[in-house]
Amino acid sequence: MSDAAPVARVSELLARPSAGGAVRVRGWLRTARHAKNLSFLEISDGSCFATIQAVASPELDHYESVVAGLGTGCAVEVEGELVESPGKGQRYELHATRVELVGGVDDDYPLQKKRHSFEYLRTIAHLRPRTNTFGAVLRVRHAAARAIHDFFDERGFVLLQSPIITTSDAEGAGEMFAIEGAEDFFGREARLTVSGQLEAEMVALALERVYTFGPTFRAENSNTSRHLAEFWMIEPEVAFCELDGLVELTVDFLRFVLRRILDERGDDMAFFDQRIDKGVIERLEHVVDADFERLTYTDAISLLEQSGQSFEHSVSWGMDLQSEHERYLAEEKIGRPVVVTDYPAAVKAFYMYLNDDERTVRAMDVLVPRVGEIVGGAQREHRVDVLRRRILEAGLSDEEYWWYLDLRRYGSVPHAGFGLGFERLVQFATGMANIRDVIPFPRVPGYAEF
Ligand code: ATP
Ligand code: MN
Numbered sequence: 418m419s420d421a422a423p424v425a426r427v428s429e430l431l432a433r434p435s436a437g438g439a440v441r442v443r444g445w446l447r448t449a450r451h452a453k454n455l456s457f458l459e460i461s462d463g464s465c466f467a468t469i470q471a472v473a474s475p476e477l478d479h480y481e482s483v484v485a486g487l488g489t490g491c492a493v494e495v496e497g498e499l500v501e502s503p504g505k506g507q508r509y510e511l512h513a514t515r516v517e518l519v520g521g522v523d524d525d526y527p528l529q530k531k532r533h534s535f536e537y538l539r540t541i542a543h544l545r546p547r548t549n550t551f552g553a554v555l556r557v558r559h560a561a562a563r564a565i566h567d568f569f570d571e572r573g574f575v576l577l578q579s580p581i582i583t584t585s586d587a588e589g590a591g592e593m594f595a596i597e598g599a600e601d602f603f604g605r606e607a608r609l610t611v612s613g614q615l616e617a618e619m620v621a622l623a624l625e626r627v628y629t630f631g632p633t634f635r636a637e638n639s640n641t642s643r644h645l646a647e648f649w650m651i652e653p654e655v656a657f658c659e660l661d662g663l664v665e666l667t668v669d670f671l672r673f674v675l676r677r678i679l680d681e682r683g684d685d686m687a688f689f690d691q692r693i694d695k696g697v698i699e700r701l702e703h704v705v706d707a708d709f710e711r712l713t714y715t716d717a718i719s720l721l722e723q724s725g726q727s728f729e730h731s732v733s734w735g736m737d738l739q740s741e742h743e744r745y746l747a748e749e750k751i752g753r754p755v756v757v758t759d760y761p762a763a764v765k766a767f768y769m770y771l772n773d774d775e776r777t778v779r780a781m782d783v784l785v786p787r788v789g790e791i792v793g794g795a796q797r798e799h800r801v802d803v804l805r806r807r808i809l810e811a812g813l814s815d816e817e818y819w820w821y822l823d824l825r826r827y828g829s830v831p832h833a834g835f836g837l838g839f840e841r842l843v844q845f846a847t848g849m850a851n852i853r854d855v856i857p858f859p860r861v862p863g864y865a866e867f
Contacts, residue, residue: 579613694848794835
């Protein structure tokens with residue numbers, strides 16, 4: 418094998434300034450077309466949206482034994498000469514000198530060169546990554562994750578690994594997965610975390626800027642296109658920061674990440690724009706360029722009341738905004754992302770900073786067209802007396818939160834943070850209709866296969 422051509426990935430080959438030279442490519446066949454005097458093998462290696470076509474002649478000594486039997490799904494290694502492609506839409510192709518079948522397929526390979534429904538593809542999630550759409554989704558996820566780490570790193574944030582097994586409940590509500598055997602093991606009940614926020618607060622009050630990026634779990638039985646039982650959350654927390662600073666950070670963050678997706682994944686985004694959600698690129702460009710609208714909850718309620726729309730959930734001050742209201746605001750009324758602040762204390766968690774009116778808290782939700790809430794955040798209550806009162810009012814035990822209260826007794830400072838569901842972001846960025854189709858292996862009520 419010492420004189421074999423170097424292995425190249427398709428993304429790298431297609432970026433070459435000129436053809437020429439022997440290369441080796443490995444991947445899976447999207448299609449294999451066997452004509453009388455040539456075979457055309459379309460190879461995908463997942464490195465980019467594009468495939469590369471290998472052309473194999475019946476004159477190859479192993480044509481009959483190998484090439485002629487190749488079909489969709491086969492794993493192959495092809496060695497050949499990189500040449501300009503005469504075909505349209507394809508810059509280069511490979512003139513094969515050697516084709517090796519690495520892994521064959523049984524006759525019932527379920528992915529044929531036709532459109533499969535996303536519902537069907539979910540039932541074959543082990544093969545889903547081989548489709549155009551899921552390859553693109555996975556590469557966008559990667560670009561987004563890298564952008565997120567870069568954004569925080571450039572601003573002096575430290576990545577915090579918060580625990581997945583938790584004994585506190587950041588939302589002060591049920592909807593958590595219990596862990597069987599926790600009682601015996603830990604000597605107390607434990608659950609899967611719904612958020613790393615409280616831990617992020619502890620560390621932010623020492624390192625000033627931290628963020629988490631990890632899995633979170635919610636047992637809420639919401640069978641919607643925007644909820645998963647397991648999803649990834651990004652939770653930055655900043656000390657010496659109030660609501661305005663938080664809004665600024667959030668807007669910069671969303672712009673930065675979306676810009677990077679557009680810049681780095683132009684190929685995949687072009688696909689989403691053409692085949693999944695017409696106009697998604699323009700929508701993202703608009704978010705990157707336009708100012709975000711900022712509204713108080715009270716103003717948002719007035720806009721909704723004056724809208725003349727008939728909502729399923731009727732609008733009145735004090736209610737939590739439902740997805741239909743969020744989408745009306747972002748999609749129709751304002752037409753761009755909206756930051757809503759100062760929600761009624763009663764609909765938000767106990768740890769949010771209570772405003773002087775004693776009725777509202779310094780919460781912040783970012784609403785975007787199509788998805789609705791993409792980010793939820795708040796300035797935290799850093800006054801120990803107010804926090805204790807709010808914990809008790811929420812029906813929680815101040816003893817259990819002793820450490821959370823302690824933080825307010827030893828060097829407490831105003832601090833704020835947000836939570837962004839990674840899949841909501843990817844859903845918004847790609848225009849995919851269902852959140853189950855932007856995570857490799859979705860866990861939702863009634864379903865946890867693979
Ligand atoms: P929603 O009202 O949309 O159910 P929430 O108010 O319960 O969300 P938060 O507790 O504020 O959500 O969580 C922070 C972020 O996590 C949300 O803004 C959203 O991006 C994301 N998120 C929340 N629940 C889910 C879920 N079940 N699946 C995927 N992402 C979620
Ligand atoms: Mn929220």
